[in-house]
Amino acid sequence: MDFTAQQLGYNHHPGTLGLVKAEVVAAGSTAQWVFVERLERTSGRTEFYIVPKEGMPENHSGTVEGPFTETQFRELRTARQLPEFTWRKKK
Numbered sequence: 001m002d003f004t005a006q007q008l009g010y011n012h013h014p015g016t017l018g019l020v021k022a023e024v025v026a027a028g029s030t031a032q033w034v035f036v037e038r039l040e041r042t043s044g045r046t047e048f049y050i051v052p053k054e055g056m057p058e059n060h061s062g063t064v065e066g067p068f069t070e071t072q073f074r075e076l077r078t079a080r081q082l083p084e085f086t087w088r089k090k091k
Helices: 070-080
Strands: 008-011 016-020 024-029 033-039 046-052 065-068
Touching (some): 065 070
Antiparallel strands (some): 024 033
């Protein structure tokens, strides 16, 4: 795992399919979803995204749900039974 990464994407050769821009500050996952918390540096706003896991990264649809507010994400987290974030960026 790359703990220095600041964005979420799939590695495509050549290049990367970017899904969530920098700066990702927390991440978690289930068998079906990857979910992240992102700090929008310019505005200071916190955004949340949910990305469905797909079988083959080279054929990924690029589907990303979000940005969500904290309230919206909390509701989705409950509905989809998402656990707590398992990684947080060190301050």
